C-alpha cells in the first residue's frame with residue numbers, strides 16, 4: 572500500500588536531491604552501496620546496545636537511498652538489469668541487518684527469548700516473502716499480488732516503533748512496549764503476506780500449466 576501511495580510523494584520530494592547527486596558525479600550504484608552500508612551500521616552497532624533512538628535516526632538517514640538510487644538511474648536514463656539486481660539484493664541485506672539488530676538485543680541485554688525468536692521470524696519471513704515474488708516471476712508468472720505487508724510496511728512499522736521505543740532512555744515511561752508490539756505485527760503480517768503470495772503463485776502456476784497442456788508438448 573505504501574509502495575503504491577507514498578512512492579509518488581517521495582519521488583517528487585527526492586528528485587531534486589537525486590539530480591544534485593548526479594551533477595556531483597555520484598552514480599546510482601554508489602548510492603545503493605553506501606545506503607546499505609549505513610543501514611547495516613545503524614542496525615548492527617546501535618540496536619544490539621539497546622540504542623533504538625539513535626539507531627533509527629542513522630537508519631532513517633540512509634534507508635531513503637533506496638528511493639534515491641532508482642530515481643537517479645531513471646533521471647539519467649541509465650536504469651539497468653544490474654542496477655535492479657543490486658538494488659533488490661542489497662534490500663535483503665539491509666532488512667536482514669535491521670531484524671538481526673533487534674534479535675541481538677533480545678538475545679543479549681534485552682534478555683527475552685520469545686522476542687528474540689519473533690525478531691528472527693520477522694527476518695526470515697521477510698526474506699521469504701520477497702523470494703516468493705522473485706522466484707514466481709523468474710518462472711514466468713505475473714505474481715499479481717503484493718499482499719498485506721510489503722517491504723515498505725515492514726520497515727515503517729518496525730522503525731517508527733523502534734525510534735519511539737528509544738525515547739524510553741530519555742525518560743518517556745512505558746513507550747518501549749511499542750517495539751514488541753511492532754515486531755508481533757510485522758511477524759503476523761509477514762505470515763499473512765506469505766500465504767497470500769504462495770496461494771497466488773499456486774493458482775497462477777496451475778493456470779499456466781493447464782494452458783501449456785492444452786497447447787501441447789511444444790509449449791512446455
Ligand SMILES: CCCCCCCC/C=C\CCCCCCCC(=O)OC[C@H](COP(=O)(O)O[C@@H]1[C@H](O)[C@H](OP(=O)(O)O)[C@@H](O)[C@H](O)[C@H]1O)OC(=O)CCCCCCC/C=C\CCCCCCCC
Nearest residue numbers: 573574577578631637659701721722723726727730731734
Ligand atoms: C521522536 C521519534 C523519533 C523517531 C525517529 C524517526 C522515525 C522515522 C521512522 C521511520 C522511517 C522509516 C522509513 C522507511 C522508508 C522506507 C523506504 C524504502 O526503502 O522503501 C522501499 C520501498 C520498496 O522499494 P523497492 O521497489 O526498491 O523494493 C522492492 C520491494 O521491497 C520488494 O519487497 P517485497 O514487498 O517483495 O518484500 C522486493 O521484492 C524487491 O526486490 C524490491 O526491489 O519503497 C517504497 O515502498 C516506496 C514508499 C516508501 C514509503 C516510505 C514511507 C515513510 C513514511 C513515514 C516515515 C516517517 C515517519 C515518521 C514518524 C515519526 C515517528 C516519531
Ligand SMILES: Nc1ccn([C@@H]2O[C@H](COP(=O)(O)O)[C@@H](O)[C@H]2O)c(=O)n1
Nearest residue numbers: 599600637640641644650651654655658
Ligand atoms: N543502482 C541502481 C538502483 C536502481 N536502479 C533501477 O531502479 C529500479 C529500482 O527503483 P527504486 O525507485 O525502487 O529504487 C531498479 O529496478 C533499476 O531499474 C538502477 O538502475 N541502479
Ligand SMILES: [Mg+2]
Nearest residue numbers: 637638641658
Ligand atoms: Mg532503490
Ligand SMILES: [Mg+2]
Nearest residue numbers: 637658659662
Ligand atoms: Mg530497493
